[in-house]
Amino acid sequence: MSAMQLNDTHNPSLQSWVTSANQAGCDFPIQNLPFAVFRRVGSGQAFRGGVAIGDHIVDLAAALSADVFTGTAHTAAQACAASTLNAFMALGPKAWSALRAALSQALRTGAAEQTRLTACLVPQSEAEYAVPAQIGDYTDFYTSVHHATNVGKLFRPENPLLPNYKWIPIGYHGRSSSIGISGQAFHRPVSQLMKPGATAPVVEPTKRLDYELELGVYLGTGNALGEPVALDEAESHVFGLCLFNDWSARDIQGWEYQPLGPFLSKNFASTVSPWIVTVEALAPYRTAWTRPSDDPQPLPYLDSATLRASGAIDIELEVYLQSATMREQGLAPHRLSRSNFRDAYWSVSQMVAHHTVNGCNLQPGDLLGSGTQSGPTLEEAGALIELTVGGSRSLSLPSGETRTFLEDGDTVTFKGFAQVPGAARIGFGEVAGTVLPAKPRA
Amino acid sequence: MSAMQLNDTHNPSLQSWVTSANQAGCDFPIQNLPFAVFRRVGSGQAFRGGVAIGDHIVDLAAALSADVFTGTAHTAAQACAASTLNAFMALGPKAWSALRAALSQALRTGAAEQTRLTACLVPQSEAEYAVPAQIGDYTDFYTSVHHATNVGKLFRPENPLLPNYKWIPIGYHGRSSSIGISGQAFHRPVSQLMKPGATAPVVEPTKRLDYELELGVYLGTGNALGEPVALDEAESHVFGLCLFNDWSARDIQGWEYQPLGPFLSKNFASTVSPWIVTVEALAPYRTAWTRPSDDPQPLPYLDSATLRASGAIDIELEVYLQSATMREQGLAPHRLSRSNFRDAYWSVSQMVAHHTVNGCNLQPGDLLGSGTQSGPTLEEAGALIELTVGGSRSLSLPSGETRTFLEDGDTVTFKGFAQVPGAARIGFGEVAGTVLPAKPRA
Known part of the structure; x- marks a missing residue:
């Protein structure tokens, strides 16, 4: 994709049912949707991919189990469930964009996925993070x-x-x-x-x-x-x-x-x-x-x-x-x-x-x-x-x-x-x- | 081990039943025993660890199956059966030395392992090689x-x-x-x-x-x-x-x-x-x-x-x-x-x-x-x-x-x-x- 293509995910009037995302000055409104690997502190869980929304994280491994995604977005989310994002990164712009679009839809105010996805949210205050990729060079x-x-x-x-x-x-x-x-x-x-x-x-x-x-x-x-x-x-x-x-x-x-x-x-x-x-x-x-x-x-x-x-x-x-x-x-x-x-x-x-x-x-x-x-x-x-x-x-x-x-x-x-x-x-x-x-x- | 410790594996009079190893000017006599990862050309096999002896390679994965090694040498050979030597390298000098000693014994003229190990030899002329480790830095x-x-x-x-x-x-x-x-x-x-x-x-x-x-x-x-x-x-x-x-x-x-x-x-x-x-x-x-x-x-x-x-x-x-x-x-x-x-x-x-x-x-x-x-x-x-x-x-x-x-x-x-x-x-x-x-x- 060209650097300049704006789409529906960039619409500044979008609001999320994760209400902390809608607050002025929040780093992670629904227009952002950045990726990390994380786990709950002290859980002993494996690190897995997550996306920030407001003061929470969408646990992508959990969202997969909750059948939130379909098609390319589903494939992309599967790659994100690993302990580094390398496999997801290797999928390329279409896959990245498909998962972003699906998350943007599912996190919007009024989305049908709200109930299923609510169970997949982890407060950022309860999370710890790892270097998100195996950095070869x-x-x-x-x-x-x-x-x-x-x-x-x-x-x-x-x-x-x-x-x-x-x-x-x-x-x-x-x-x-x-x-x-x-x-x-x-x-x-x-x-x-x-x-x-x-x-x-x-x-x-x-x-x-x-x-x-x-x-x-x-x-x-x-x-x-x-x-x-x-x-x-x-x-x-x-x-x-x-x-x-x-x-x-x-x-x-x-x-x-x-x-x-x-x-x-x-x-x-x-x-x-x-x-x-x-x-x-x-x-x-x-x-x-x-x-x-x-x-x-x-x-x-x-x-x-x-x-x-x-x-x-x-x-x-x-x-x-x-x-x-x-x-x-x-x-x-x-x-x-x-x-x-x-x-x-x-x-x-x-x-x-x-x-x-x-x-x-x-x-x-x-x-x-x-x-x-x-x-x-x-x-x-x-x-x-x-x-x-x-x-x-x-x-x-x-x-x-x-x-x-x-x-x-x-x-x-x-x-x-x-x-x-x-x-x-x-x-x-x-x-x-x-x-x-x-x-x-x- | 100190750099200067010589042991039985260095004895210049050792000879191997792999007779090409005993020829003057051979890079790979029984005193050497260097490591690589290799496979038979065109075999579609996974790359695996091997040790050079004369004009042949000891396939360590095959030698494991043939029960050539015991104890620490067996553990070390297991690590070598992977497609890179990183796991073997991480085991440290005692494991490296144990596998070397076991190979030195098993490849000597008159060794009881000759029959079992002969089946594990691959001619170097039939092998292709890969970079032997995942080089992080x-x-x-x-x-x-x-x-x-x-x-x-x-x-x-x-x-x-x-x-x-x-x-x-x-x-x-x-x-x-x-x-x-x-x-x-x-x-x-x-x-x-x-x-x-x-x-x-x-x-x-x-x-x-x-x-x-x-x-x-x-x-x-x-x-x-x-x-x-x-x-x-x-x-x-x-x-x-x-x-x-x-x-x-x-x-x-x-x-x-x-x-x-x-x-x-x-x-x-x-x-x-x-x-x-x-x-x-x-x-x-x-x-x-x-x-x-x-x-x-x-x-x-x-x-x-x-x-x-x-x-x-x-x-x-x-x-x-x-x-x-x-x-x-x-x-x-x-x-x-x-x-x-x-x-x-x-x-x-x-x-x-x-x-x-x-x-x-x-x-x-x-x-x-x-x-x-x-x-x-x-x-x-x-x-x-x-x-x-x-x-x-x-x-x-x-x-x-x-x-x-x-x-x-x-x-x-x-x-x-x-x-x-x-x-x-x-x-x-x-x-x-x-x-x-x-x-x-x-």
């Missing part, structure tokens, strides 16, 4: 020119934005095994650091621990090795988007990253949100993709009329920090910054087209990170290294504390939502993670 | 200081060996999905290139396609996220080694690799050998790991008495090239170079200890590439970019052709073996791959 991109410039200034003052940046959607391979679900708590990583002015490195806990505000992009259908995906086909291979925190240790990164890229500075933990908002749900929030006229225009394999018309997506992103002291004092998480995915220099379709132009094969459940989403102003920076200008400027918290980089006990939470005139507001929920002290070393 | 290291210096001179003449090289076993994440088994044929990759003197990139097939002569290291048992593996424990987590070709497109690499590392220049294909030679089989070929006294000595987490005594492994490696013309003329593959893994600047144990020092979790079946193994002389270079000094010097083939980089139709084959006084010679078999022309673009 994780690739991180670098799509914000503002982030690339801000960080480039700190790592390479003489040469902040490299000559390839405006031609290539720069990406590199990351670590799948350490990707965790929202709520992940990880020990402050230890590795080699070279301190300013030192002549030999030391092995110490990072002093410059940071978050990176990203969106994650899950592949749906893959491509065979040797078969590139054309730009205008790219989004039909994408299942949906999530919030993603690519935690980074800047001092480890600075010492290790040349010439082959970041490694231990990134692979200790990365955190995804439980909910995947589908490409179809994001259709109303598409916006024109533009390139400043004095910048290089994209090469033909990265350019098309569809891209220019609707290649960008208007998704507002927010970063919150709550320190251990703030938690003790009952202070709410403090917003550090906001930015918007529409400012990305490269689109989702360009990431996929570039990744595969050499024949590289993508597979269902693969994850692409967008790279840190920083906007054009300093206040819109998506990482502390930018907000604090490399640690030279400290941020104030409501507790009276200050921050340059993350401290032990800090919880970082990202939120995201899409909201444009004439469409419902839909949200991504959140992704949260907490820094534990470095492990004592033997 | 693939990490490539850069352990040859000679390669790093040679390539560094070409990419960064002013700054060939970066300051971190002698402190950090440099590594970066690679692509799992495009790893194929020996025999892999792949289309010459297309991507962005910036030609010398040009002001804008073009999208073309690579003109500088290269191989990289590497060893692959399969993880056996993993470690939990947040739990580093100590240097002297590292090899107990390693199942074994294979031959590995990390195909590389140098012109794509030169344009894309800064600042986040190689991406499309590497992820179009990488090829592993079918056979994994176990760490236990390599015990007789261990040798002292040394560091020149005027180089930085390793930091404590990368140093130990065991490393110094036996951290290196004497494995001879060879590169052969056969062009399409040579194949037509009946000319044998031509040896381009030889090198030895004992010259690596960083050891297998150092790769594992460094990879996990920040808490990164490794999993059974993960693959670590050693990086290109180039020796101290130009003739020992493990890649064409070094052998031809960046394409400035051409190599002559027996067909009268010349090469700077790979041409369409070229088949590159690596071989490897270990041979020291007082031990049997054991081999790795081979890994071969062929370059197909670039795909016509739509």
Whole structure:
């Protein structure tokens, strides 16, 4: 399906019999219907697919047993009953769309399925989540020119934005095994650091621990090795988007990253949100993709009329920090910054087209990170290294504390939502993670 | 088990009733017993685990049915009957060793199991192989200081060996999905290139396609996220080694690799050998790991008495090239170079200890590439970019052709073996791959 096709499921006047879905500001109205894998906390159940509606989850395995779905939607729901969504993702856009349409019908006010489906609802407050796909390969991109410039200034003052940046959607391979679900708590990583002015490195806990505000992009259908995906086909291979925190240790990164890229500075933990908002749900929030006229225009394999018309997506992103002291004092998480995915220099379709132009094969459940989403102003920076200008400027918290980089006990939470005139507001929920002290070393 | 423990299975005077195993120069004598997954060509059978002996394979699923094994060896063989070796790898060194010991006993001249096991043998000439593990994550290291210096001179003449090289076993994440088994044929990759003197990139097939002569290291048992593996424990987590070709497109690499590392220049294909030679089989070929006294000595987490005594492994490696013309003329593959893994600047144990020092979790079946193994002389270079000094010097083939980089139709084959006084010679078999022309673009 084209990115721009709106259908009955996007109608902003739709209401659900799950009344919490109809409340202003709810992330999960009936126009959203994002997917996760979940189970009841403490149930010992297997994880299974679910769809958010208001403050509840439709248990798709239960809905199958209750015979809520027929035809393609039934087949799709069967694939969702597994402990990862890979099989569902592999079914492709028609199946995703059929299940979405069936859920949209069955959850509407007055739907005949209300009684049967009510028995399949689980309160989100009683659920725990798992990483929703077996992620075969994780690739991180670098799509914000503002982030690339801000960080480039700190790592390479003489040469902040490299000559390839405006031609290539720069990406590199990351670590799948350490990707965790929202709520992940990880020990402050230890590795080699070279301190300013030192002549030999030391092995110490990072002093410059940071978050990176990203969106994650899950592949749906893959491509065979040797078969590139054309730009205008790219989004039909994408299942949906999530919030993603690519935690980074800047001092480890600075010492290790040349010439082959970041490694231990990134692979200790990365955190995804439980909910995947589908490409179809994001259709109303598409916006024109533009390139400043004095910048290089994209090469033909990265350019098309569809891209220019609707290649960008208007998704507002927010970063919150709550320190251990703030938690003790009952202070709410403090917003550090906001930015918007529409400012990305490269689109989702360009990431996929570039990744595969050499024949590289993508597979269902693969994850692409967008790279840190920083906007054009300093206040819109998506990482502390930018907000604090490399640690030279400290941020104030409501507790009276200050921050340059993350401290032990800090919880970082990202939120995201899409909201444009004439469409419902839909949200991504959140992704949260907490820094534990470095492990004592033997 | 310690890397140095020799036992009865290493006895160089052992002979097998599979007589091809006793021939001089055979890669698979009874002292080797490497693992693969295979099936009979055209059988439609599921792939299953096998062990090489001479020119045959012991079908472990068949041997299980024939009740050849008991106790731990039986449990281990059960895990090997699957279509990947991940479950077997996860069992750990005691199980690997028990199965090896049982096979060594059962395959010896005069063994009571000869009749039962003869029915479980499949000729290697009738077998096809698959990638032997589901590789969750693939990490490539850069352990040859000679390669790093040679390539560094070409990419960064002013700054060939970066300051971190002698402190950090440099590594970066690679692509799992495009790893194929020996025999892999792949289309010459297309991507962005910036030609010398040009002001804008073009999208073309690579003109500088290269191989990289590497060893692959399969993880056996993993470690939990947040739990580093100590240097002297590292090899107990390693199942074994294979031959590995990390195909590389140098012109794509030169344009894309800064600042986040190689991406499309590497992820179009990488090829592993079918056979994994176990760490236990390599015990007789261990040798002292040394560091020149005027180089930085390793930091404590990368140093130990065991490393110094036996951290290196004497494995001879060879590169052969056969062009399409040579194949037509009946000319044998031509040896381009030889090198030895004992010259690596960083050891297998150092790769594992460094990879996990920040808490990164490794999993059974993960693959670590050693990086290109180039020796101290130009003739020992493990890649064409070094052998031809960046394409400035051409190599002559027996067909009268010349090469700077790979041409369409070229088949590159690596071989490897270990041979020291007082031990049997054991081999790795081979890994071969062929370059197909670039795909016509739509």
